[in-house]
Amino acid sequence: MAGSIPLIRIDDVRWEIPVSFRKGMRVPGRIFCDEKNLPKIHTDQSLEQVVNVAFLPGIVNYAMAMPDIHWGYGFPIGGVAAMDPDEGGVVSPGGVGYDINCGVRMLRTNLTEPDIRPRIKELVGALFSRIPCGVGESGDIKLNRKEIRQVAREGSSWVIKQGFGEAHDLDHTEAGGCLEGADPQTVSERAYERGNDQLGTLGSGNHFLEVQVVDRIFEPETAACFGVAEGQITIMIHSGSRGFGYQICEDSLGMTRRALSKYGIHVPDIQLSCAPVHSSEGKQYLAAMRCAANFAWANRQCLTHLVREVFGAFLGKSPKDLGMDLVYDVSHNIAKFERFAVNGKEKMLCVHRKGATRAYAPGCEELPEAYRTTGQPVIIPGDMGRNSYLLAGTQQAMDETFGSCCHGAGRAMSRTAALKAARGHSVRKELEERGIFVMARGERGIAEEQPAAYKDVNEVVDIVSRAGLARKVARMRPLGVIKG
Amino acid sequence: MPYEIFEHTADIGLRLEAGNLEGLFRDAASGFFELSTDYAAFKNPSGETIQPVEMNFQEENAEELFMRWLQELLFFFSARRLVMVDIRFITLTPLMLKMKGSAVRFIPHKHAARYEIKAVTHHRFRVARTKSGWEAEVVFDV
Structure with missing residues (x-):
């Protein structure tokens, strides 16, 4: 049980599970958390999952978990693990998750709160009626087989070519909105x-x-570089690769389960099934996963276009005049090849981020020119009642966590517990009394996603900031929310 | 209810017990569709087009057969918006399933939506024969 897993205190925000804790662990576990939030981690099996990840072949340095850690499948949510392909390193669909390239993007505007506050209900209603959300909802964009294959291969750039956005959106999207090596076949x-x-x-x-x-x-200087200022209206979009990615993950798990015996790999949890990066199964998963990642970036790009259209029509101005530029788009469920120093030698590693965000430091060549002196914008959504954050990446993250930090607040309450907690009162009304207007397909979804169901994002972000994994740049609070 | 819902931090699990394999598979289908929509409303469809559905597959053991069953239900619902309203097993053994049935199309805004089940996970997945029949546990990613 998680309660019996030893955690050795390294400093105020770092804890270690020794490699000697369980036979088969190849590296120690490293948890970023403070004393106050530690008991929350012990309430589920997420530490056990950190231990399990440490079994994976080729894992480098640590099986890591960010302060938003909670129970996932195979990997914990908030998990980071880098594998060295030259040392038999594996790729694991469970280290990416079903929602491949689930991620967040943030748009800035030239608007301020007084421009929006009096009409927030109408604006949220307009967004809700234009943006498909919820179970079984399909979009207006219908793709034939040739077109969906192009989306899978080219990602955001293909939908931009069809008119869903601006070419410069690509500069402000992780990996330019497209992973190379996606094979639609x-x-x-x-x-x-x-x-x-x-x-x-x-x-x-x-x-x-x-x-x-x-x-x-x-x-202030970094915020200005990101185009963000106090009092300004911003928009945050959280979505992923939808059924396309879920099905790719499901298909791949069957393949990597069979690969375990073929390559003599032992994993303590079948949901961690994996294949060597250099194996045919590993290559096949990566080629398909990249298709899903590209679909997800294209999806968020199309959602961005819809948001710009709604704002433009609602305010009677063009999105350009409203200054609706993309600050950045980050993935938080992905496996990517990235270069890092390991024991003084530069290595190309397969970095798994499962509920973790890339947080590249100032100076990284992968960053667009505009952000090269500030470090990468790191977008951390909270819950719909508290805050969200815009952070910037650091050298400490490059040195310690393969350029990664947390991805959100992290759930603290199960869905059924959240429903019970919401009995007898309306979460929607309570939020409205606090000036936050929510539209969703049902009360149930709002109750399950209520603020109390999540850890306090302010505390989670404080931990990554104290650990030096990211710098706080700006804090946002919600005015209007739409949910499926 | 012929099943019990259990908690997982971010998701939803079903715990099932049935006297025989057919009961287990049937109850799992009920659980799946009740988590996805107001399933009772589909049981007496009026003015809806009923579509025939057939499934025929084999797996190496009961666990994989049950996983495949749930994955098929998910695919039919997610990709084709089909809710099974009648399920007739022609053959159901721990290794083989042949089913003929009928389904009604789920229409957003007309039918109540509950969870969007993304996937049937292998996490804590279990199917076992017991003294009194069969039991299973499954966690859905929502």
């Missing part, structure tokens, strides 16, 4: 069938679209 017919009417749809569960206001700036 590796994707099943079922995945295509699940995905062909889901481009430009938000989904449900914890996916959302929020109209926010910047309520605090921590680093």
Whole structure:
């Protein structure tokens, strides 16, 4: 049980599970958390999952977990693990998750709270009626087989070519909105069938679209570089690869389960099934996963286009005049090849981020020119009642966590517990009394996603900031929310 | 209810007990569709087009057969918006399933939506024969 897993205190925000804790662990576990939040981690099996990840062949340095850690499948949510392909390193679909390239993007505007506040209900209603969300909702964009294959291969750039955004959006998207090496031939017919009417749809569960206001700036110069200022209206979009990605993950798990015996790999949890990066199965998964990642970036790009259209029509101005530029788009469920120093030698590693965000430091060549002196914008959504954050990457993250930090607040309450907690009162009304207007397909979804169901994002972000994994740049609070 | 819902931090699990394999598979289908929509409303469809559905597959053991069953239900619902309203097993053994049934199309805004089930996970997945029949546990990613 997680309670019996020893945690050795390294400092105020770092804890270690020794490699000697369980036979078969190849590296120690490293948890970023403070004393106050540690008991929350012990309430589920997420530490056990950190131990399990440490079994994976080729893992480098640590099996890591960010302060938003909670129970996932195979990997914990908040998990980071880098594998060295030259040392038999594996790629694991469970280290990416079903929602491949689930991620967040943030748009800035020239608007301030007084421009929006009096009409927030109308604006949220307009967004809700234009942006497909919820169970079974399809989008207006219907793709034939040739087109969905192009989305899978080219990602955001393909939808921008079709008119869903601006070319400069690509500069402000992780990996330019496209992973090279995506092979549409590796994707099943079922995945295509699940995905062909889901481009430009938000989904449900914890996916959302929020109209926010910047309520605090921590680093004025960096914020200015990101185009963000106090009092400004921003928009945050959280969605992923929809049914297309879920099906690719499901198809791949069957393949990597069979690969375990073929390559003599022992994993303590079948949901951690994996294949060597250099194996045919590993290559096939990566080629299909990249298709899903590209679909997800294209999806968030289409959602961005819809948001710009709604704001433009609502305010009678063009999105350009409203200054609706993309600050950045980050993935938080992905496996990517990235170069890092390991024991003084530069290595190309397969970095798994499962509920963790890339947080590249100032100076990284992968960053667009505009952000090269500041470090990468790192977008951390909270819950719909508290805050979200815009952070910037650091050298400490490059040195310690393969350029990664947390991805959100992290759930603290199960869905059924959240429903019980909401009995007898309306979460929607309570939020409205606090000036936050929510539209969703049902009360149940709002109750399950209520603020109390999540850890306090302010504390989570404080931990990554104290650990030096990211710098606080700006804090936002929600004004309007749409959910599936 | 012929099943029990159990908690997982971010998701939803079903715990099932049935006297025979057919009961287990049937109850799992009920659980799946009740988590996804107001399933009772589909049981007496009026003015809806009923579509025939057939499934025929084999697996190496009961666990994989049950996983496949749930994955098929998910695919039919997610990709084709089909809710099974009648399930007739022609053959159901721990290794083989042949089913003929009928389904009604789920229409957003007309039918109540509950969870969007993304996937049937292998996490804590279990199917076992017991003294009194069969039991299973499954966690859905929502």
